[in-house]
Amino acid sequence: MTKEISLDVCGLEPPEPMERVLEALARLQPDEQIRMLIDREPRPLYRILEQNGYAYTVTQRDGYLFDIAIRHRS
Numbered sequence: 001m002t003k004e005i006s007l008d009v010c011g012l013e014p015p016e017p018m019e020r021v022l023e024a025l026a027r028l029q030p031d032e033q034i035r036m037l038i039d040r041e042p043r044p045l046y047r048i049l050e051q052n053g054y055a056y057t058v059t060q061r062d063g064y065l066f067d068i069a070i071r072h073r074s
Contacts, residue, residue, distance in 0.1 A: 002071075003032045010039040010065065021045060025054070025070070033071040041066055 005024055009017035017038055024034050041058075049056050049070060059067040 003029075005032060005034045007034060007036040010037055017042065018045060021070075022048075025052075028070075028072065030072050033069055036066075036068045036070065038066050038068065039064065042068070 005028070007020055007024055009020055012020075017036075021034065021036055021042075024036075028034060041060075045068075046056070046058075053073050054070050055073040056068055056070045061067055
C-alpha cells in the first residue's frame with residue numbers, strides 16, 4: 001500500500017504552494033506519493049516534475065480546484 005502525503009495549499013499566496021510541494025518532494029520515498037490540493041493550476045510545477053523524474057496525475061474538481069498526485073516515476 002502506498003503511503004500518502006497530503007498537502008492542501010489552497011488560499012496560499014505564491015510562492016508558498018511551490019515551496020511546500022518542493023519540500024515534500026525532497027522527503028518523498030519510492031513507496032510514497034504526494035496528494036496536493038491547490039486552487040490554481042500550477043503549470044510551472046509540471047515542468048519541474050517532468051525534468052526531475054516524477055510522474056503525476058491531475059484531476060480538476062469543481063470550483064477550479066486541482067487534485068495532483070505525484071510519485072517517483074517507475
